[in-house]
Structures are given as structure tokens and as C-alpha cells.
Amino acid sequence: MSRETEAVEVIIVGAGLAGLSAARVVDGSGLSYKILEATDRAGGKVYSGCNELGEYPLELGAQFVNKDMTELTRLIEESGMHLKRTVSKPDSVYLHAKTRTDVGAFIESVDEEIVHSETDTRLSLAQTIEDWVENEQEEAIAKSFFTEESTVSTEHILAESFLETIERYASELDDLTHQASGQLTQVVDYLSSQLKEEILFNHPVESVEYEDGLYTLNTSNGKSHHAKAVIFAIPPTAGSRIKFQEELKTYYEPFLTSYIDGSVIKVSLTYEQPFWHHYDMNGKSVPVEGIVYGDYDGLSVSDSSKEGDHPRLTAFIGGDLAKDLVERSEQDRHQFVLDRLRDVLGDQVEEYLDYRESIWVDHPYYGGGYSGQVHVAGLPESPDKLRTPFKLSVFASTELAEAFPGFMEGALRSGKSAAEKIIDLVDRSDKH
Numbered sequence: 001m002s003r004e005t006e007a008v009e010v011i012i013v014g015a016g017l018a019g020l021s022a023a024r025v026v027d028g029s030g031l032s033y034k035i036l037e038a039t040d041r042a043g044g045k046v047y048s049g050c051n052e053l054g055e056y057p058l059e060l061g062a063q064f065v066n067k068d069m070t071e072l073t074r075l076i077e078e079s080g081m082h083l084k085r086t087v088s089k090p091d092s093v094y095l096h097a098k099t100r101t102d103v104g105a106f107i108e109s110v111d112e113e114i115v116h117s118e119t120d121t122r123l124s125l126a127q128t129i130e131d132w133v134e135n136e137q138e139e140a141i142a143k144s145f146f147t148e149e150s151t152v153s154t155e156h157i158l159a160e161s162f163l164e165t166i167e168r169y170a171s172e173l174d175d176l177t178h179q180a181s182g183q184l185t186q187v188v189d190y191l192s193s194q195l196k197e198e199i200l201f202n203h204p205v206e207s208v209e210y211e212d213g214l215y216t217l218n219t220s221n222g223k224s225h226h227a228k229a230v231i232f233a234i235p236p237t238a239g240s241r242i243k244f245q246e247e248l249k250t251y252y253e254p255f256l257t258s259y260i261d262g263s264v265i266k267v268s269l270t271y272e273q274p275f276w277h278h279y280d281m282n283g284k285s286v287p288v289e290g291i292v293y294g295d296y297d298g299l300s301v302s303d304s305s306k307e308g309d310h311p312r313l314t315a316f317i318g319g320d321l322a323k324d325l326v327e328r329s330e331q332d333r334h335q336f337v338l339d340r341l342r343d344v345l346g347d348q349v350e351e352y353l354d355y356r357e358s359i360w361v362d363h364p365y366y367g368g369g370y371s372g373q374v375h376v377a378g379l380p381e382s383p384d385k386l387r388t389p390f391k392l393s394v395f396a397s398t399e400l401a402e403a404f405p406g407f408m409e410g411a412l413r414s415g416k417s418a419a420e421k422i423i424d425l426v427d428r429s430d431k432h
């Protein structure tokens, strides 16, 4: 066997945060390993860029963190950065785009209260919201808010699973309170540089065989890789696109196909001045922290300014609205976003220094959105089943995290936990 095809103890599929975090633990255990990554870069849904003129960094994928997200906070510091606060003014309001009223208190209560609402287990999240909220306006706001939060339109999501995901969030803190002082790819580069083995880029795993206790992973470039154990650190929907040997397929397929991809378009607008800090609400000047659009399901806008950086607004467009908009021209999307901002904040929205969109829809390897969700016909036990090893293989990804699912922190924790389980099983199998 050449070095490339030599059998190792563990193969890690995917070099997103879950894969890198798993690799770090396996690396420390002394087991032999390799990492197969489908694309030409590590980081997955963590992807830093900068504005067109290269003057300031922008996060095109994940961006925000809070202080309870301890794994990520530690890595931000280890990689030479620190946390900066997301600027939020006291007494800021969360506007409903249509009525221009402050719906901050309602938005804060929706997560909290819906978790404790009576839910028929097979209902969609949309139906659960309809049962729970009293008037049509609040219903539209709640649906739009959850569509943005989950990046899947609420009629497609299994309520029971989504509510269980919210319970796993594990923090009293808002998820937007802090950001890294520099680019998050610094964390990705730091994690990659600490590993003894180099990541094998452009190695998408297409099929998996399993015979006599040995895995063979075939990548689309015609190579085969052998291992005793495998950590599939990829989104469940990406897993559903891999062709598995019969026994593995019978076990994994019902859980992998229980997920639906998210969809999100993130648009960052950078300004000279934070004009939205002086919004005229009934003759009183108030700072706007966010805007929710009940008439455009899945659209919200946040003040994403970071301490010491340019003032910035970020529009998040999630779910079916994102799917519709990607079919239109970039110019149409641009106009759509500016029109929606102008509706609420006036003509000053035109005076941006920089406008940048990033699209996370229907990607064969990242899935899409912030994460996938269990769909209405899916099995609610899927996260638990997929994070439990089967025949020395296991899945890891933010969707499966026991804490902070859907977030970078969840991906890191899920990878770490999967690696610990696999190392233990490999050690035990060696003793037999």
C-alpha cells in the first residue's frame, strides 16, 4: 500500500470545526489518523473575507459568540485574538417592520415560552406556532423569527425536534453578545497548524465500504482510504449523499435522511455612522438593535457593529425566502434588501461604504443555512442515534451537539465528544 492508501486507525471526514476539533483529540491520543476534506479549504461554514477594497475583515459565515461558549472562546484566545463586544445601546428596540413598534419583549419570550407549550409530537413548527400565538401579527413575527433562527421555513420543521434543539442551547446569554477581535479563520488555521497530519483537501468521500472490521472510504478522485474507525464530521444531509455499504446504510439512512438543509443569505452593510442609533419612534430618538419582518418570512436585520470597528447592519434571509432569492439576479437581491431596509430606516440606508452578500444555500458538502433541521417526516431520535457510535463509526456536527447545536460551539463540542468515544472503542478493540 502507498502512504496515501495505508490503513490508519481513524479517518476523520470533514475539516469544519467539528472535524478539526475531533482531529485535535485524536492527534493527542497518539492514534494514527488522516483527515479527508471535500473542498479546497478547512473551516466549512466558518469563512472570513474582507470588503471589496480589502480595508476591513468581514465574516461571510459564522460570526457571533457569547461567553458561555467556552471551547470557542478558549480557541479564539489561543489563536491570538480576544473577544470584543457587539455594540448594543441600552434601551435599544427590536422593531417590527410593519407597525414600527418594539417587539423586543415578545421576541425574547418566544424561545422561552414555546419550549413549554403543549406540542403534538408530529406537528410542524408552523402549526405549533399557530396553536400557541393568539393573533395573526404575532404569528407572522414568530414564524419569521424562527425561520431566520433555524434557516428552515417553519412548515418544514418537526416542532418536537426543534424545541428539543432550543433546550440544548445551554446558556442564558444571547448568542450575539461578542465577536472575535480578528478573523475567525485564524481559529481554523490555528487548529489545522497544531495537527501532526496535513488535511487532504479535494478528497470528497463518495462511498463507504465495511468488511471484516475495516472501513474503505472512496473519494471522488479515485483514491481509497482504509481505517479501523471513522468519524464522519459532516452535516447529516452531507452524510445522506454518501453511498454506504448495506449494513451501514440500513442503520444510518433513516437518521441521515431525517434532516433538511438550512438556507441563508447573509448581507453585511458597512456605514460611516450608525444612523439607526437615532430612530424616531413617536417623536422620541431610540437606538434600533434589530428588525423583524413578519411580511417576509425569515428576514431579519441586526446591528452587528463590533467595538472599535465600522458601524454595520447585517440582514439575514433564511428558509424558503433565501431559496427564492438565490434564483434571482444579484442585482434583484441587492434591491430587495435595500428596499426592505429603506421601508424602516429611510433613505440613509443607501449611503453604505460597503455591501457584501454571502450565500449558503444547497451546498453539497456544507448543506446550507446555519445548520440542518429534522423535517416534519423525520425521526426525532436522529441526533442521539447519529452521535452514538455504530461499528466503530460515528457522526459529529453542530446539529448533533449536546450543547449549542446550530452554533460553532456545538460543532467543536460534538467533534470532541465523538473523538473521545471513538478513541475509547479503538483502545478497547485493541485489547481484544
Ligand SMILES: Cc1cc2nc3c(=O)[nH]c(=O)nc-3n(C[C@H](O)[C@H](O)[C@H](O)COP(=O)(O)OP(=O)(O)OC[C@H]3O[C@@H](n4cnc5c(N)ncnc54)[C@H](O)[C@@H]3O)c2cc1C
Pocket (backbone or CB within 6 Å): 013, 014, 015, 016, 017, 018, 019, 036, 037, 038, 039, 041, 042, 043, 044, 045, 046, 060, 061, 062, 063, 064, 065, 203, 204, 205, 206, 233, 234, 235, 238, 239, 242, 264, 266, 360, 364, 365, 366, 367, 368, 369, 370, 371, 396, 397, 398, 399, 406, 407, 408, 409, 411
Ligand atoms: C451565514 C452563517 C452565519 C452563521 N452565524 C453563526 C454565528 O454567528 N455564530 C455561531 O456560533 N454559528 C454561526 N453559524 C453556524 C456555524 O457556522 C456552524 O454551526 C458550524 O460552523 C458548523 O460546523 P460543522 O463542522 O458542524 O459543519 P461544517 O462547517 O459544514 O463542516 C463540514 C465539513 O465537512 C466537509 N464535508 C462534507 N461532506 C464531505 C464529504 N462527503 N467528504 C469530505 N468532506 C466533506 C465540508 O466540506 C466541510 O468542510 C453560521 C453559519 C452560517 C452559514
